[in-house]
Amino acid sequence: MPKHNWRIIMTAILIILACVAFWNTFKLWTMSKGDKEALNDRDPGALLHLQQKAIRLGLDLQGGIHVVLRVKMEELDKASREDAVERAIQIIRNRVDGLGVAEPVIQKQGNDRIIVDLPGYTDAARAEELIGQTALLEFKLLETYDNASLVLTKIDSVIHDYELARKDTTAEGAPDTAVIAQETEPAIDSTAEGEDTDILAELMGDSAVDTADMFAFDEDIGLDENINPLTSRLQLAMSNNRTGTNWPSFAIPKKDRELITKWLNLPQVQSLIPIDVQFCWSTRSEIRNGREVYMLYLVKRKVQFLGKFLENIALGQGTYGGFVVNFSLSGDGAARFAQLTGANIDKPLAIVIDNKVESAPFINSKIRRRGQITMGSSAGVKDARNLEIVLKAGALPAPVEIIEKNVVGATLGIDSIKKGFFSFMVGLSLVLLLVGIYYRLSGVIADIGLLFNLFFLLAVMAALGATLTMPGIAGIILTIGISVDSNILIFERIREELRTGKTVRASIDAGYTRAFVAIFDSHVTTLVTAGALFLLGSGPIKGFAVTLFWGVTISLYTAYVITKQIFDIRKGYRTLSI
Amino acid sequence: MFRIIRETHINFIGVRKYAFVLSAALIIVGISAFVMVVIGKANLGIDFAGGVMVTGHFDQPVTIEDLRSAVTVEFPDAEITNLKDFEKPNAFIVKTKRPETEAEGKQRLETLEKIIEGSFGGNTFTVVSEHIIGPAVGQTLRSDAQKAVLLSLFGIIVYIWIRFDFRSGIAATIATLHDVLAVLGIFYLLDMEFDLLLVTALLTLAGYSLTDTVVVFDRIRENLKKFRTKGEFANAVNSSINEVLSRTINTSLTTLLVVGTLFFFGGEVLRYFALALIIGVLVGTYSSIFVASPIVVEWEARKPKRFK
Numbered sequence: 089m090p091k092h093n094w095r096i097i098m099t100a101i102l103i104i105l106a107c108v109a110f111w112n113t114f115k116l117w118t119m120s121k122g123d124k125e126a127l128n129d130r131d132p133g134a135l136l137h138l139q140q141k142a143i144r145l146g147l148d149l150q151g152g153i154h155v156v157l158r159v160k161m162e163e164l165d166k167a168s169r170e171d172a173v174e175r176a177i178q179i180i181r182n183r184v185d186g187l188g189v190a191e192p193v194i195q196k197q198g199n200d201r202i203i204v205d206l207p208g209y210t211d212a213a214r215a216e217e218l219i220g221q222t223a224l225l226e227f228k229l230l231e232t233y234d235n236a237s238l239v240l241t242k243i244d245s246v247i248h249d250y251e252l253a254r255k256d257t258t259a260e261g262a263p264d265t266a267v268i269a270q271e272t273e274p275a276i277d278s279t280a281e282g283e284d285t286d287i288l289a290e291l292m293g294d295s296a297v298d299t300a301d302m303f304a305f306d307e308d309i310g311l312d313e314n315i316n317p318l319t320s321r322l323q324l325a326m327s328n329n330r331t332g333t334n335w336p337s338f339a340i341p342k343k344d345r346e347l348i349t350k351w352l353n354l355p356q357v358q359s360l361i362p363i364d365v366q367f368c369w370s371t372r373s374e375i376r377n378g379r380e381v382y383m384l385y386l387v388k389r390k391v392q393f394l395g396k397f398l399e400n401i402a403l404g405q406g407t408y409g410g411f412v413v414n415f416s417l418s419g420d421g422a423a424r425f426a427q428l429t430g431a432n433i434d435k436p437l438a439i440v441i442d443n444k445v446e447s448a449p450f451i452n453s454k455i456r457r458r459g460q461i462t463m464g465s466s467a468g469v470k471d472a473r474n475l476e477i478v479l480k481a482g483a484l485p486a487p488v489e490i491i492e493k494n495v496v497g498a499t500l501g502i503d504s505i506k507k508g509f510f511s512f513m514v515g516l517s518l519v520l521l522l523v524g525i526y527y528r529l530s531g532v533i534a535d536i537g538l539l540f541n542l543f544f545l546l547a548v549m550a551a552l553g554a555t556l557t558m559p560g561i562a563g564i565i566l567t568i569g570i571s572v573d574s575n576i577l578i579f580e581r582i583r584e585e586l587r588t589g590k591t592v593r594a595s596i597d598a599g600y601t602r603a604f605v606a607i608f609d610s611h612v613t614t615l616v617t618a619g620a621l622f623l624l625g626s627g628p629i630k631g632f633a634v635t636l637f638w639g640v641t642i643s644l645y646t647a648y649v650i651t652k653q654i655f656d657i658r659k660g661y662r663t664l665s666i
Numbered sequence: 667m668f669r670i671i672r673e674t675h676i677n678f679i680g681v682r683k684y685a686f687v688l689s690a691a692l693i694i695v696g697i698s699a700f701v702m703v704v705i706g707k708a709n710l711g712i713d714f715a716g717g718v719m720v721t722g723h724f725d726q727p728v729t730i731e732d733l734r735s736a737v738t739v740e741f742p743d744a745e746i747t748n749l750k751d752f753e754k755p756n757a758f759i760v761k762t763k764r765p766e767t768e769a770e771g772k773q774r775l776e777t778l779e780k781i782i783e784g785s786f787g788g789n790t791f792t793v794v795s796e797h798i799i800g801p802a803v804g805q806t807l808r809s810d811a812q813k814a815v816l817l818s819l820f821g822i823i824v825y826i827w828i829r830f831d832f833r834s835g836i837a838a839t840i841a842t843l844h845d846v847l848a849v850l851g852i853f854y855l856l857d858m859e860f861d862l863l864l865v866t867a868l869l870t871l872a873g874y875s876l877t878d879t880v881v882v883f884d885r886i887r888e889n890l891k892k893f894r895t896k897g898e899f900a901n902a903v904n905s906s907i908n909e910v911l912s913r914t915i916n917t918s919l920t921t922l923l924v925v926g927t928l929f930f931f932g933g934e935v936l937r938y939f940a941l942a943l944i945i946g947v948l949v950g951t952y953s954s955i956f957v958a959s960p961i962v963v964e965w966e967a968r969k970p971k972r973f974k
Contacts, residue, residue, distance in 0.1 A: 158768070489768055490772065491802050492799050492800055492803040493772075495795060497795050499753060500794045500795045503933070507751075507931060507932055510931050511927050511931040514927045515927035515928070518924070519924060522923065558933075558935060559863065559866065559936070562928055565928055566870065566924060569921035569922075569924035569925065572917075573877070576920070580910070580912055605884055606880065606881045606885075609880045610876075612825055613825060613826075613876040613877050616821040617822065617870060617872055617873035619821070620869065621818070621870075623814070625810070626810065628862075629862055636870070
């Protein structure tokens with residue numbers, strides 16, 4: 089029947105799309121624990137990547153920590169209340185990033201609350217420490233480039249040996265370390281502005297950097313063969329084009345970050361790093377030449393200056409366009425800062441928040457009472473705002489208290505998954521059997537529709553990046569019961585039509601047509617409640633609303649269109665098994 | 667053809683007086699329960715009342731009585747549940763509710779864990795989950811739940827009034843409220859906990875019960891075209907109910923099957939959620955037959971509109 093061709097084509101397209109959407113989830117769910125460990129061992133970024141692309145499991149299923157914080161506004165004066173929540177969020181995000189949590193959620197709720205979800209992370213004490221602690225803002229100097237090169241070369245050979253030793257256990261192909269093209273990076277310029285404003289530095293994106301030979305990318309070399317496993321992944325990113333000196337700041341593709349963190353934490357590598365320096369990551373990633381990269385700095389451990397001496401931090405417009413962040417120094421700090429900046433002109437000064445580098449502008453001139461950080465010409469208002477918030481957070485920490493905490497252990501999660509899966513299988517089998525027995529062959533057709541419904545539901549959840557929770561599983565199970573309702577309505581109608589003496593074909597068509605109104609109305613009423621639950625519910629309830637909503641929506645297609653299509657495959661009906 | 671329900675000619679409308687009495691009783695209980703929830707006298711769960719909950723298991727057997735007497739010295743209101751179907755044996759949930767301040771919640775959790783861990787000598791207690799909800803969060807969750815209930819009831823009523831006439835809209839709304847109140851009332855009488863999951867269950871069954879009512883009303887609308895003589899209205903309604911009866915029962919059965927599965931195998935967290943849905947499906951089926959349609963019939967009998 090040509091007129092039904094569109095339905096077949098559409099269903100085929102939907103099936104293909106669903107397979108694509110579900111593929112990563114399928115891969116992840118069918119992996120054994122050992123497979124996951126092996127993959128994580130080979131390439132720590134890959135498992136995280138896979139988890140991000142699969143259906144997420146809620147805290148109640150995989151274990152994890154859910155915390156609601158309140159910013160203690162009453163402890164802040166009026167002026168510093170304004171963006172206190174943003175400051176706290178920035179600090180928490182900064183600390184959570186790098187914990188290895190696949191999908192952390194950090195968001196503002198209401199006026200003074202922050203929700204932090206760390207799925208899969210169950211070290212409650214550490215998390216509380218990370219989240220609740222006051223931010224520490226420090227200023228540190230960078231190690232010289234020559235010293236950094238010496239250290240990196242030594243580390244390279246140790247990692248090379250380490251990877252060689254692992255060769256037996258893992259035979260893994262080369263991670264593609266594509267070349268990041270030569271990048272223009274922070275340079276410096278000095279301009280006098282205002283009588284007593286000294287300019288700290290300008291981060292301008294318009295000077296070329298000569299990459300030293302050792303930091304040339306080697307492509308397509310296996311971990312075990314590459315004699316420069318570390319340095320071949322680094323791209324020199326900072327050079328002062330006034331003095332011509334390079335500084336140890338390196339761009340690293342996001343996907344290599346986990347691997348490099350692992351290497352740097354090896355005891356044999358740690359012992360090579362001089363006691364007075366440390367590697368620090370940048371607080372967040374940035375886009376360079378279309379690639380997302382993190383920065384790795386080698387900074388001197390000695391704290392040169394503390395953020396608490398900063399005052400009057402404010403975002404502003406620079407004289408020559410672009411954004412600047414202005415600040416002044418309190419009485420106690422001014423002399424020390426003048427001394428520090430005066431002695432280190434043309435060197436970068438790393439702004440370190442909780443051991444991560446927010447930015448490392450060059451010192452332009454001696455700064456006494458007021459200073460200014462000039463953002464690079466490529467920096468947007470968002471970067472400037474981030475810097476402002478970090479400086480403020482260090483100068484004026486926003487005190488928080490935990491008002492809700494839910495820690496779910498992995499055991500409890502596994503128990504819930506088992507129960508959810510078992511209930512799902514039992515519920516599904518019972519309904520498939522009941523419908524199959526009661527409506528015979530037609531029931532089997534309805535069963536096929538139901539199976540499609542469930543498959544599409546999982547695919548939609550994967551495509552939307554939705555979170556599956558225990559109540560969410562309950563929603564799926566409920567969908568099984570509710571979505572066969574459409575077919576029950578249709579089949580009962582067909583039976584009625586058959587009783588009036590119509591032909592089989594006419595009865596089927598009439599059954600489908602006449603039942604439609606009732607099916608449609610009943611779907612809408614369920615969707616309205618699911619929608620309300622989704623808008624206002626939190627966490628687990630949302631999970632329920634999501635699965636119920638999509639399950640019911642999809643059933644309109646699978647129970648009505650797909651089953652009809654199966655009925656239409658056979659042309660001449662004399663009898664109908666119903 | 668395999669049929670449980672043959673063609674039926676049951677006079678549902680005829681017994682409406684008895685049904686009204688039963689429904690009135692359910693609604694009264696439900697309204698009292700609702701008032702109790704609003705003034706905070708009902709058994710609120712920790713998500714609404716604020717509170718502390720610890721889940722964990724002991725290495726060696728501990729009776730619920732021993733654990734209770736150990737905990738209630740410090741926390742007289744503590745509620746203890748034995749998690750019988752948990753992965754590990756000797757698992758318990760211990761709750762205490764209504765801390766005064768946020769700090770007190772945290773303090774309570776620490777004390778509670780210390781007491782549980784310390785009361786049984788060498789018998790180690792492993793915590794698998796802990797949950798603290800401060801009073802402020804409880805307040806927020808309560809108001810969120812209220813908003814969700816109002817919003818969805820409003821949405822449903824608007825949809826019904828658009829799709830049907832005014833009288834059917836009122837009747838369907840009453841039937842839906844009736845079901846929600848009935849489950850609320852039954853839960854109150856059984857002294858069950860009112861928490862976020864129960865609210866979710868109530869809203870879900872509001873949608874479900876409305877579906878049942880809508881299917882009957884759709885059929886009534888269709889059949890009214892056939893009955894053109896005055897006085898036949900009640901008959902038209904009655905035969906509509908009978909015609910969709912097998913659908914009503916079959917759908918209730920499949921839904922009861924899956925909800926029953928959740929009740930038996932879904933674990934402690936979902937048990938009461940499932941129970942609310944089981945009661946809701948039963949009440950919802952009852953109300954679509956005995957409440958919604960009879961209201962329309964009564965109305966028509968008093969103020970004839972359709973067959974003047």
